[in-house]
Amino acid sequence: MKKFRLGLVGAGRMGLVHLRAAADSALVEIAAVADPSVAAREMLRPFGVAVHADAMAMIGAGGLDGVLIATPSPTHVATIAAVAARGLPILCEKPCGISAVQAKEAAAIAESAGVHLQIGYWRRFVPELKALRERIMAHSLGELYLVSCFQWDETPPPASFRASGGGAFIDMGVHEFDQLRWLTGQELEDYRVAAASTAFAEVVPEDPDAVQLLCTLSKGGNGLVSLGRRFPIGDACWVQAFGTMDFAESRFFWPPAGEAVFFAALRAQLEDFARAVQGQPSAAATAADAVAALVAAEAATAALRQAR
Ligand SMILES: NC(=O)c1ccc[n+]([C@@H]2O[C@H](COP(=O)([O-])OP(=O)(O)OC[C@H]3O[C@@H](n4cnc5c(N)ncnc54)[C@H](O)[C@@H]3O)[C@@H](O)[C@H]2O)c1
Incomplete structure (x- = not known):
């Protein structure tokens, strides 16, 4: 063929x-x-x-x-x-x-x-995440209290990239915002942010080494987006979903299997x-999903500026 x-x-x-x-x-x-x-x-x-x-x-x-x-x-x-x-x-x-x-x-x-x-x-093409989404959509976790999405990189990119890449929420966070919307079928609002105050946080104000975001999901639960620029065990992404009936966790991108x-x-x-x-x-x-992820990333960046 x-x-x-x-x-x-x-x-x-x-x-x-x-x-x-x-x-x-x-x-x-x-x-x-x-x-x-x-x-x-x-x-x-x-x-x-x-x-x-x-x-x-x-x-x-x-x-x-x-x-x-x-x-x-x-x-x-x-x-x-x-x-x-x-x-x-x-x-x-x-x-x-x-x-x-x-x-x-x-x-x-x-x-x-x-x-x-x-x-x-x-x-959206990771089998473990597709299975988690199906469980959430089938209500096998019950109502969602909290879905936490973690993206922690082993080492940060060069300072020049960090200064021009739009900040942690534009560069890294868009993946988590899209993932939260896609996994839950819910929209995000009401963003609260806290950043760790490390030496790097002062060098690149919109790209702190570690930043945590809490938001509200449209059916009343919460979303957590956790981003980190230094994770000694390697590049990693994982999700935890807390529902009224069950808990699920997926370390879907975890060393050494992440690259595969x-x-x-x-x-x-x-x-x-x-x-x-x-x-x-x-x-x-x-493209509409891309717009939604960037709307969330911009709101998160604004919340980060306010928090600092
Ligand atoms: N999906 C992911 O997980 C993921 C990971 C990393 C990067 N990205 C995205 O991939 C894109 C590229 O990132 P990167 O890290 O590879 O950047 P990069 O700077 O390493 O590479 C970009 C390449 O594009 C070339 N280029 C620049 N302008 C061009 C043009 N007009 N026509 C043709 N080529 C042009 C450059 O010469 C360079 O070789 C970005 O949008 C980034 O957000 C996605």
């Missing part, structure tokens, strides 16, 4: 991860890549893909069924506009711009061009995109 041919725009850290994740897919292949950086293009040699200096040259070469955007977040909207003008369906990395206004703009561009747009919130889970979810996400373009139902985040 002919594979779905993806063009990848942006071959940095995340683009290379997508290339490795796609390599094991029977359904999807990354057939071409565009990146203006000579150094990034050099890194692509082992993958044996067609390489271009810009997305328009890549699309112009023809033969693509869809485009995966993994450029820096501030370039998402312009890249979506350029690809949508050529009529190709788009899978864009999270967060889809760096503000809710930008994500709304991206949604409007895709809608008026009539192209499919989905956003790369990979947690991540890659499998990214591959499933690419395959979902291919199927969605062919008219099948998609489990992915929509």
